[in-house]
Amino acid sequence: MNYKIILPINGLMLPPDAKEIIVGSFKITSPEVAFVNSFLSDPKFITQIGSIDYNILNTQPCLSAFFQSPEQATDVLDSCCIYVSGIFECLWLLRDSAVYSYLGFITSYPVIKAEKNIKDVYFTDSLGEFSVTMLQIGDLEQAVIYVDKMAKFMDYDDMIQEKNIESNSSTRIGSLNILPYNLHNRIVRAWMFLKKARADSLLPGKISAYIAVLECLFTSIDSGEVNHKVSERVAFYIGKTQLQKVETYTLIKKGYDIRSKYLHGQKLDKKKDNSRSDLSLLSQRLDSTLRVIFRQVIDFDSEKFLDDNNLESWFKELIFKDSIQSGIEEETDR
Numbered sequence: 001m002n003y004k005i006i007l008p009i010n011g012l013m014l015p016p017d018a019k020e021i022i023v024g025s026f027k028i029t030s031p032e033v034a035f036v037n038s039f040l041s042d043p044k045f046i047t048q049i050g051s052i053d054y055n056i057l058n059t060q061p062c063l064s065a066f067f068q069s070p071e072q073a074t075d076v077l078d079s080c081c082i083y084v085s086g087i088f089e090c091l092w093l094l095r096d097s098a099v100y101s102y103l104g105f106i107t108s109y110p111v112i113k114a115e116k117n118i119k120d121v122y123f124t125d126s127l128g129e130f131s132v133t134m135l136q137i138g139d140l141e142q143a144v145i146y147v148d149k150m151a152k153f154m155d156y157d158d159m160i161q162e163k164n165i166e167s168n169s170s171t172r173i174g175s176l177n178i179l180p181y182n183l184h185n186r187i188v189r190a191w192m193f194l195k196k197a198r199a200d201s202l203l204p205g206k207i208s209a210y211i212a213v214l215e216c217l218f219t220s221i222d223s224g225e226v227n228h229k230v231s232e233r234v235a236f237y238i239g240k241t242q243l244q245k246v247e248t249y250t251l252i253k254k255g256y257d258i259r260s261k262y263l264h265g266q267k268l269d270k271k272k273d274n275s276r277s278d279l280s281l282l283s284q285r286l287d288s289t290l291r292v293i294f295r296q297v298i299d300f301d302s303e304k305f306l307d308d309n310n311l312e313s314w315f316k317e318l319i320f321k322d323s324i325q326s327g328i329e330e331e332t333d334r
Contacts, residue, residue: 001069001070001071001108002108002109003066003067003069003073003076003077003106003107003109004064004065004067004107004108004109005064005065005067005077005080005105006057006063006064006105007063007064007080007081007084007101007103007104007105008060008061008062008101008103009028009060009061009062009063009088009100009101010060010098010099010100010101010102010122010130011097011099011131011132011133012028012061012088012099012132012133013132013133013134014028014029014030014061014134015135015136015137023141023144024144025065025067026064026065027063027064028061028062028135028140029061029064030061031057031059031060031061031062042112044112045107045112045114048107048112048113048114049105049114053105053116057105063084063101065080073106073107073108073113074106076106077104077105077106077115078117080104081101081119084101085119085121086147086151087144088100088101088123089123089191090144090150091140092198092291093142093143093146093291093294093298094139094142094143095291096125096126096284096287096288097123098124098125098129098130098131098132098133099123099133100121100122101119101121102118102119102120102121102122103116103117103118103119104116104118104119121199123195123198123199124198124201124206125287126206126283126284126286126287126288127203127283128200128201128202128203128206146298149298149299150191150298153188153302153306154188185306186216186306186308187217187305187306189216190213190214190216190294193209193212193213193216194209194213194294196209196212197212203276203279203282203283204258204259204261204262204279205262206283207255207258207262207282207286208259208262210255210287210290211230211255211256211259211286214230214234214252214255214290215230217293217305218230218233218234218315220311220315221312222312227256229315230252230256231249231252232249232319233319234249234289235249235252236318236319237293237318238292238293238296248289251282251285251286251289252289255282255286257269258274258279258282
């Protein structure tokens, strides 16, 4: 069957000199190009999707593609929406953004029969705002590379067969509930909390979810003194200098202070730096820190973070090896 697919994109702007960008099988176009050069101008398609959805497609950048597939239209569209959502999720790994796609349409051709898919997904930037990101050259290619890397952490086929889960049950593949929570590895769990953080526009809630991301990655079998250990491990993991480590440690501890008050339903301490501008700066810095961490984990250290049996030992080595090295340098300076 021949299919045409189109998804409107929220929070994205094409460069001024680019009317379209092609990445693999997909094409992202500005609204005027999408409607001049695609099936969207077909009156039958417009009639079937309705004027409200037509106006959405007419005013936003759109991603479109042509497919040949023996599968049903709903399955093709669902797979496409999940993949495209992954691309825009991974765009965050390049910079702070609020780009997402929650709506998709598919139609067969030449016989027009349109169907619709809605995903419960949206993102805000680190300030909790629905900002617009200017797409830069190479962004989507890099995002696709990260989609492929992340897919290795989310290969559930073997687990589905092992647990005898019916893929065609009422809980479809792609649903968070198809696998027990404990079967998700720590990188996937951290990514889940990251998406919750990015969806939350309330800064204390966003900051609390950011801290949960860090706990997914930097806690292991030893559950004592969690906020100190997480703050220390993050500082030693990404800090290059003593000053960077102290700043990172202090940053994470501030995040813990906000989370403690917020999740217990208490007011934030007025004596501390908890104004809107203070929370905005804290959220931005945590968002940036998480971006550095995820890229380092995904690109270089995924095996270490997926090795639950040896992770605690690696954290100790990370901290004490650095401390020993600092002591040697101090002795040498004397």
